[in-house]
Amino acid sequence: MPNANSKPWRRAIALADMNAFFASIEQLDDPALRGRPVAVTNGMRGSCIITCSYEARACGVKTTMRLRDALKLCPELVRKPARPQRYAEISSRIMHALGCITPLIEVFSVDEAFLDVTASQKMFGSVEAIGEHIKQVIYQVSGVRCSVGISEGKLSAKWAAKQNKPDGLTILPPEQVRAALAGRPVDELCGIARGIREHLARYGAHTCGDVAKLPMSVLAGRWGSIGRRLWSVCRGHDPAPLELDVAAPKSIGHGKVMPPDTRDADTVHTYLIHMAEKVAARLRKHNYEASRFYIGLRTRERWLEYQYRVMPTDSSSKLRRMCQHFLQQHWHGEGVFQVQITAQDPQPTGQQQDWLRPQRDQQRALHQVVDTINQRYGEFAIAPGVLLGRSDMPNVIAPAWRPEGHRATIEGARHVRKTGHHRQRRTAAGLPERIS
């Protein structure tokens, strides 16, 4: 019922933030874990905490903490290996369900979504009702609690959601945004990190209120449109639109952290080929090919890296040969910590005809068979022999994961229907995050 007492907002943006998402799902699936401190790590060997339950947080355990250190703070901490597929499934389910509130959804990360609920005010009557409905919908489809912030823009909604965790609902009306932020340190806003904070500190601006008083040119001159946006947010208005469309990928890459200081040539080779296969399969799956490939090995001192230029390809064997060439030419046995291979500026396959390229690619038929088998029986059900010795570390669900498109690197359950358009993760200030 429309609320006659309050005028609808000119713009209303909600952020739904799932509380301790992975840990909540673990507690949901295993009742024995409920009420207990839980930490999620990458497999049973991952030493770093990806996320932890609120019970663990109460003991001082934090995300990114080493498990060893966390156990000192909280000896009864239960470690659970991450199950990315399950998280992807629940996330897809949530994002799909939110579509019944509004189709204007920006999936911001695996456990966060912005909703433009401006037009929904008429249907639900008030932003409070919308907020309650969002929480209810998410709980119903997933059993997970969430915090919701509603305000006039993305950054203020995200800030609001953070004020009341877990399971909160914070409404920050547009006319109160400036006053609410005025006394808060500027780095409380999502996407504002050391660089911008220190830059502003040189102008004596520490709080959002200070920033609002600076001339816009101070921010715009150094940080361009990000600076202009921050200035505007501090004055109570975030102009940034929701990113509803799937942007074409700028790159498609995979990397993996190795056992530190690996010097064994076969192991390094296997890790690199493993990632190359993933890149090639993902290119093919989304019908892309690339002509520039970055290959890198992180050693103690620096990245050993090379940029390959080739004819546009999505071929596993070409990528494998590239990796072998790279190892021969650019690696001389240094200890390796991490491998990375990235296809840069991928282009849709076969869109532009090229009269100098053979039309029939012999390998295409082979790739089709391999991809079909792997799609049905799982990743690497069929794979080059060298991958028999590949790392058994499970795939990690990246912050950039999306329910659909080329960022759906981990697939949830198959019954999940299309959830509309989504796009890559950006921090709220518009800074793209490093994604590999």
Place this chain on the structure above:
Amino acid sequence: MKLIMQREALLQPLSKVVGVVERRQTIPVLANFLLQAEDGVLSCTGTDMEMVLRATQTAEVASPGSVTAPARKLVDICRALPDGCSLNISVSDDQLRIDTGKSHFSLSTLPVDEYPDMEKAEELQNFTVVEKHLHELLNGVAFAMANQDVRYYLNGLLLEIHEQRLRAVATDGHRLALADHNDLQAEADVSPSSDEDMRVIVPRKAVMELLRLLEDSDERITIGFGRNHMQVQMPGLIMTSKLIDGRFPEYQAVIPPANDHQVKVDKQTLRTALHRAAILSNEKFRGVRLEFTPGKIRIIAHNPQHEEAVEDIDAEHQIESLSIGFNVTYLMDALAVIKTADVLLLLRDANSSCLIREPDSDECQHVIMPLKL
């Protein structure tokens, strides 16, 4: 070395040559000009090891000599000096000195014998051609050259000599441009060495420099070819370039012999319509769709923001119905060098290339491969 020159007289050869000097150098001497003064002439040479430019200018040479000095600094100083000032240029204590009025500069030098000598590398077979015609020929195809393609032989332009015909061809695989010029003359003392056509691939950078340096003049200039080098002698300036050692693809294969459909259209109308439609095409892939119905062409462009441009234009053709996609930049590039008022498009179907040429001449032909939309 000691000479006197007007600022403008010195600046002219220097600014012609400076284009070849790379901003970042691994070999220090390549950041320098080689300056040689002799017999009332100053010559200035710059190179990147692929290409050499040598410009000459008359000067009051008091004592001959040669030196190498930082190219960009020298040009910047000359540009910044006031108009019409007279420069005293001399070398003392391994420094190049420039003195004029109250301004004094001394620049570091490097030994002349460190400077690479590429020019007298080999015997060349020389021809003459009208300067502005050579410019026109190169300009008509240069845009179709590949840039940093792994198929290195595409990062340049094919010159092919068949009797009096000089043909230029460039392709990046997506499109091909071909232009002919029919007034090439062999220099008197040169007899055709064999029946075979002479074919060379000129590197992209040399082509771009020539486009910058060739002037709109009716004078005949000399162009010479050897196995590994080519040389163009313009008034007061000689460019020598290495050639790309590779085999250019058999381009005749891509030129459709006779396409089924012939479309005649006013070039300017088509160009401006494409230009407008391009604004709403995908910024990255630049696709436009051309829909042919009797007497008409409809141009349609979309972008990921769901914006749309539709342009209808009249054209002479008999096509019942055909819809074909192209990269709009390729179409516009080709139309930009067509000189006639009308233009012919020859098409077969949505998966075959389009040939663009002038209605009554095939001196200039453009092949554009379609885009799947």
